[in-house]
Amino acid sequence: MPHTRLKFKLPEGAFEFSTDHPDEVFRILAAFPMDDGLFVAFETPTENHQAVLRDFDEAPITYEVLHTDEQSVLIQYEMPSIPPPLRAVLASGTLVQFPLTLRDGWITFDLTTSHERLSQLKNEFENARFTYEVVLVTQTTDPMDLLTDRQRRFMIEALQHGYYDSPRKCSLTDLAAVLDVGKSTASRVLHNAEGKVIKKFFAEPIE
Numbered sequence: 191m192p193h194t195r196l197k198f199k200l201p202e203g204a205f206e207f208s209t210d211h212p213d214e215v216f217r218i219l220a221a222f223p224m225d226d227g228l229f230v231a232f233e234t235p236t237e238n239h240q241a242v243l244r245d246f247d248e249a250p251i252t253y254e255v256l257h258t259d260e261q262s263v264l265i266q267y268e269m270p271s272i273p274p275p276l277r278a279v280l281a282s283g284t285l286v287q288f289p290l291t292l293r294d295g296w297i298t299f300d301l302t303t304s305h306e307r308l309s310q311l312k313n314e315f316e317n318a319r320f321t322y323e324v325v326l327v328t329q330t331t332d333p334m335d336l337l338t339d340r341q342r343r344f345m346i347e348a349l350q351h352g353y354y355d356s357p358r359k360c361s362l363t364d365l366a367a368v369l370d371v372g373k374s375t376a377s378r379v380l381h382n383a384e385g386k387v388i389k390k391f392f393a394e395p396i397e
Contacts, residue, residue, distance in 0.1 A: 278314035
């Protein structure tokens with residue numbers, strides 16, 4: 191499953207404080223869609239927070255300063271509608287990983303999703319004519335991603351009970367009893383799971 195970092199350019203005039211202070215990094219800590227808009231938690235460096243608040247004052251939103259310290263200011267605000275880029279993300283069925291970063295008019299975010307949904311997200315961006323860039327794409331290599339839920343559960347129980355320790359702290363019979371299955375079933379499920387993990391480790395194709 192690919193891990194992707196994307197960035198898209200905000201429309202002209204949106205969050206102008208980020209382009210006025212291009213070296214500063216602002217963070218969107220969370221965003222929750224609501225029936226009548228979007229609820230957002232936003233963090234800004236303390237030294238430039240007045241510019242941020244002036245921008246908020248001029249925008250059709252309500253906001254509240256939740257916390258201020260020497261390094262940052264935490265603001266929560268409500269937008270009357272969901273911004274088009276986020277609508278594109280939601281339409282693709284993809285969940286972004288927070289925080290999002292805002293710098294010099296660009297919002298950057300990470301996501302881990304299927305190739306199909308990533309392709310759909312790119313189509314949504316292109317159809318909406320957003321300016322965007324794919325910063326990086328990496329493929330997750332965790333062998334556990336290859337396993338079914340049952341295989342994963344069996345292997346986790348085996349590890350926790352010392353089945354793979356040397357010497358073993360748990361026999362296959364004992365493990366089968368913990369899993370409430372027959373010995374042959376435990377052996378078969380573990381064998382299939384172990385085969386997937388070993389083939390992945392040695393970069394052999396998985397059928």
